[in-house]
Amino acid sequence: MKSFDAIVIGGGQAGPFLAARMVEKGMKVALIERKFLGGTCVNAGCMPTKTLVASARAAYVARNSAVYGVNIPGEIAIDMKVVRARAETVTMNARNGLIGWFAGMDGMTVIYGHARFEDPKTVSVNGETLTAPRIFLNVGARPVIPDLPGINDIDYLTSTSIIHLDTLPRHLAVIGGSYIGLEFAQMYRRFGAEVSVIEHGPKLASREDEDISDAIADVLRSEGIDIHTGVSDIAFARSSDGITVATDSARIDASHVLIATGRKPNTDDLGLDAAGVISDKHGYITVDDRLATNVDGIWALGDCNGHGAFTHTSYNDFEIAAANLLDGADRKLSSRILAYALYIDPPLGRVGMTEKQARASGRKIMISTRPMSRVGRANERGETKGFMKVIADAETKKILGAAILGIEGDEVIHGIIDAMNAGTTYPALQWSVPIHPTVSELIPTVLGDLKPV
């Protein structure tokens, strides 16, 4: 049996950085990864998809260039092989960067293989056993495949397999209308495919307020995406030239089907029982405010603890664990203000509470909205879809949450993220002097328009 000061299982967005910090402190660390360093984000998530989104945007801009007085003669053709190769290059550069970084680290042992607990201090991998007084779980999540009629008779795509596609589908049917589904739906529409989104909930992106969900649907419909919400009885069958997707209200003659109905944690094959680690009914590992599990010496970080489903929340788990265990700090999960973006174009930047959540909290609230058509920068760029919305506490004057669906919304939201993290009140922000002409320059105006509801 090999002994280490710490074992990290999973090389996603928390584990490798924590492992690196531990060896920096002179500890002997084993990092076990069953597939690729960098995990979902680098290999099958954010990095390849945002690279594909960039190709899709280039196609969109080229097709609409005449509006700007730029005439591109002939048809705008998409070379899917180049599109795919570009995404692979971005992934490989990031993955190889991590591999090189770890190869040069004294005290670090990287092991490729599937790890499983033997007992609370022992893990087996590739037929070997390793032991350490500290074990960190960063095992991430994978796509959920719903048990729908006919699904096993068809070749469906997931978010992992679709990034390797190098041909253009005739008609892509996307099952699930949330982050993954909507990003791929718009992307493939812009590449030139017919696209249908089939969502069983009443709205797209159902975690958002209804006005945001409706505006997202308008953006996607305006590009010719066929959207079906409130759908039931989804069933698949092979057809002569593809796949028929039948629902209670429609029949779609698709060539490809993407399943984008959520993700589940990779905890079912980790031997959690052998270690006595508790998880909830969905398989998310139960952790306290400092990411410790119920078993002394075992922590769970990233998507597998169910407290975040984003790269930045996983990385923040690393920061919390490293600060507490290595720097003598007392950082807590509950201090995190959740922020994220949905990378359709224009993107949705989000932070804190939705209006629905703020109302449900029983606070007296104030709301302000502004359409992007009343933002100079958006007009100058000819991209006026979407709107901004800020929710504040009428008594404390603190900002509770915001949504910016519009050009640069994923960047502009950071002004509000920073203000919320600094605990600033909204009247203080009204005195800032932003730069003209930006989208951000309208934030003080939006705050000035906050009205009690």
Ligand SMILES: Cc1cc2nc3c(=O)[nH]c(=O)nc-3n(C[C@H](O)[C@H](O)[C@H](O)COP(=O)(O)OP(=O)(O)OC[C@H]3O[C@@H](n4cnc5c(N)ncnc54)[C@H](O)[C@@H]3O)c2cc1C
């Ligand atoms: C298509 C898509 C797009 C996304 N886009 C964004 C985005 O734009 N922004 C954003 O913030 N987030 C995005 N996400 C989410 C983001 O990728 C994840 O939240 C993030 O990668 C989670 O990191 P993690 O460290 O928790 O786990 P992961 O990155 O999933 O890493 C877990 C690692 O553990 C390994 N592993 C699992 N079990 C074992 C085992 N038993 N033994 C050894 N190794 C094991 C896995 O192979 C994997 O490498 C996207 C996700 C997808 C699928």
Ligand SMILES: NC(=O)c1ccc[n+]([C@@H]2O[C@H](COP(=O)([O-])OP(=O)(O)OC[C@H]3O[C@@H](n4cnc5c(N)ncnc54)[C@H](O)[C@@H]3O)[C@@H](O)[C@H]2O)c1
């Ligand atoms: N921009 C980003 O940060 C980004 C991008 C992609 C993914 N992600 C992460 O990946 C995770 C998973 O994303 P996702 O979009 O797959 O999951 P999700 O849980 O956000 O959404 C799944 C959607 O599928 C629908 N659905 C579920 N079962 C269905 C069925 N049988 N038929 C029809 N619709 C069904 C749900 O109602 C929901 O709208 C997210 O939680 C997110 O954190 C983030």
